[in-house]
Amino acid sequence: MRLALTLCTGLAATSAAAGVEEALTEHILPGYAAFAEKTAELSGETSEDCTPEAVKPAFNAAFDAWTRVGDIRIGPSETGALSVAFWPDSRGFTPRTLNRFISGEEARGTDAEAFAEASIAVRGLFALERMLYGEDLSDYAEGSYACTLVRTIAADLAGQAEALETGWREEFAPVLRSAGAPDNATYLTEEEAVRAIYTQVLTSLEFTADQRLGRPLGTFDRPRPERAEARRSGRPLRNVLRDAQGAVDLAKALADWELPETEAAMSRLREAAAQVSDPAFADLDDPSARLRVEIVQQHVRDVRRSIEEEIGVRLGLRPGFNSSDGD
Known part of the structure; x- marks a missing residue:
């Protein structure tokens, strides 16, 4: 999954440098x-x-x-x-x-x-x-x-x-x-460096929702718990929570203001995860167990949306999905 991000003109250079x-x-x-x-x-x-x-x-x-x-x-x-x-x-x-x-x-x-x-x-x-x-x-x-x-x-x-x-x-x-320096051929502006890090935040949350949760969920008629990440060590739910928190922590470091909606969304994600009956996702053929994991998946996506609203909009970064774009 890739996220194409269009950088609008409202991003201040001082914010870019500090965030990086x-x-x-x-x-x-x-x-x-x-x-x-x-x-x-x-x-x-x-x-x-x-x-x-x-x-x-x-x-x-x-x-x-x-x-x-x-x-x-x-x-x-x-x-x-x-x-x-x-x-x-x-x-x-x-x-x-x-x-x-x-x-x-x-x-x-x-x-x-x-x-x-x-x-x-x-x-x-x-x-x-x-x-x-x-x-x-x-x-x-x-x-x-x-x-x-x-x-x-x-x-x-x-x-x-x-x-x-x-x-x-x-x-x-x-x-x-050194983004924006004359000899920096990777990031021609400070804004490009911010965009690169911000993309990692969103892509991480998207990967968690679509792969760490989506792969074992499979379909209702054919759940695939054997596809869960690190299932043998019992880590699937643990990884979901830790990777999501890692993305949130990176987002908080990138911003220099409070993120109350993101914090609240992460709290709701943890509450939903506490209701999951098997942290290895081995019981997804049970409709009630499946529903609890689907709710976790929805909360991961809510965390991502909150970051878009609280950071992306404020920085002038307009997110748009394009799975074939390498940016």
Whole structure:
């Protein structure tokens, strides 16, 4: 999903510059730093004990950190995020690739440096989730190839997180900060930098409504709970709430005024989520359970509309949907 945003003339340059700086310093840069920290801890944990029960707490802490910035897809994250979070995997590449690595004991699975050249289907959070929670893969023992593969995936993930954090801090944050400068060929005006960040907010909420919720909801006659994001680790609803909050926090950093409607909409979303009977969405064939998740989906869309009204309108950003536009 892409959002084409037409920038109107009412956007003040001073607001643009301040919003970008606050978005960077209050949300984006600390978010990537936290993800790098948590993945380093995860890798360290697997070095001590790579069995599932030992690794799961650190895995979930790293995933929580990712939800703060994982939907940002500009700069280093435009391509770098793909191998951190390869989802949706509609063709089942991840389990097939993992099984191939394990059955053949591929050498790359024991070397984090070589593993960086492996398919994105076998790297990142979702490959690790499958190893830790998948019934077909999580029965490995210490000293096995599978256990070593978990260590490799975690070490590779920590390396990816460090590269993203460095790329944002040293390379792309200066590009956003210097928007409008004569030598900045990426953002020709300060307004373009604001638009780029604002688009990430709206796109994140749209992805949560349409994919994190829409995919498992499927249709009334054919719900697809097996398509829920991170369902094996019981994270689908947790991810919905955390990703939505991440988008709201980024929106609040971008604005320098209060957002009462957005805050109220986020509060209603949390209240609706508290009524969901299964946070893994496994019971969507039950009409009443399905309705509760549909209500959550509607509240995510309400959060997005509130941000459009409280930020987009005030900044002179007129949103218009265009799924084929890359802006």
